[in-house]
Amino acid sequence: MLTVSIEHRVGTISLDASFALTKPWTVLFGPSGSGKTTVLRAIAGFVRPDSGSIMQGESVLVDRASGVFVPPHLRPVRTAAQTARLFPNMTVHSNVIYGMARSARPEAGKTVDEIKIVDEIMSLFRIQELADRRPHQLSGGESQRVSVARAVVSAITYEGAGAALMLLDEPFSGLDYTMRDQLVDGLRECLMRWKTPVLSVTHDVGEAFQLGAEVIRIAEGRVLRQGPVADVLAEERRRLIEQLREP
Numbered sequence: 001m002l003t004v005s006i007e008h009r010v011g012t013i014s015l016d017a018s019f020a021l022t023k024p025w026t027v028l029f030g031p032s033g034s035g036k037t038t039v040l041r042a043i044a045g046f047v048r049p050d051s052g053s054i055m056q057g058e059s060v061l062v063d064r065a066s067g068v069f070v071p072p073h074l075r076p077v078r079t080a081a082q083t084a085r086l087f088p089n090m091t092v093h094s095n096v097i098y099g100m101a102r103s104a105r106p107e108a109g110k111t112v113d114e115i116k117i118v119d120e121i122m123s124l125f126r127i128q129e130l131a132d133r134r135p136h137q138l139s140g141g142e143s144q145r146v147s148v149a150r151a152v153v154s155a156i157t158y159e160g161a162g163a164a165l166m167l168l169d170e171p172f173s174g175l176d177y178t179m180r181d182q183l184v185d186g187l188r189e190c191l192m193r194w195k196t197p198v199l200s201v202t203h204d205v206g207e208a209f210q211l212g213a214e215v216i217r218i219a220e221g222r223v224l225r226q227g228p229v230a231d232v233l234a235e236e237r238r239r240l241i242e243q244l245r246e247p
Ligand SMILES: Nc1ncnc2c1ncn2[C@@H]1O[C@H](COP(=O)(O)OP(=O)(O)OP(=O)(O)O)[C@@H](O)[C@H]1O
Pocket: 010, 011, 012, 013, 030, 031, 032, 033, 034, 035, 036, 037, 038, 039, 203
């Protein structure tokens, strides 16, 4: 599992985050600007922390003291960023297939299982009907679903030793509640079945509870608390229920 202990100055925030991922799905929860995306980018290798280390099991991904810095493409990590990044000249289907490990792609002679993976993920994200469209023909929410679907395919077909860690930065933020509800449950079931651990980012209390995940609560660049969602976000849930009550 992943162990993070980093310090990094970004904008007006002094990030000072230490935690270990011990559960299959962990949620990084905190207000806007608290440093959640920066933590994910440091784990993925797109941010070089000022000091500290990031370990995946026994492997050192970053250690500023000894100068180790594994580049992003060599890390056992797959990311779906906050904003969709799709290849504009490729169809939705080709974009999703692009996420597959190289040896699993069609040109390498795809097997029934691999076709099934793409079909299953496209069906989960409800993007089969969009398969032949190109990114400029998609809505914002549809683009986001395609982008997350590609990252999920990439994570579950990861061909290194062990499983890849899936990093999801607000993967459900552009979706309506009905779609989000179905997707949260389906995605959790799928990633657990493929034994793919997840660190996702949210500032949505309902989403954290629905995932039933371990929660790391972060504010102003610091980890305030880590534990089961019912413990860490009990106060937020109480406030949310009060807000929803009839006046
Ligand atoms: N490249 C950058 N240059 C300058 N400041 C930055 C940069 N990236 C992030 N910041 C600042 O660092 C702080 C943390 O940003 P970060 O994106 O990690 O927050 P976040 O918790 O993910 O926020 P949100 O929930 O709004 O996405 C913010 O104040 C942001 O404005």
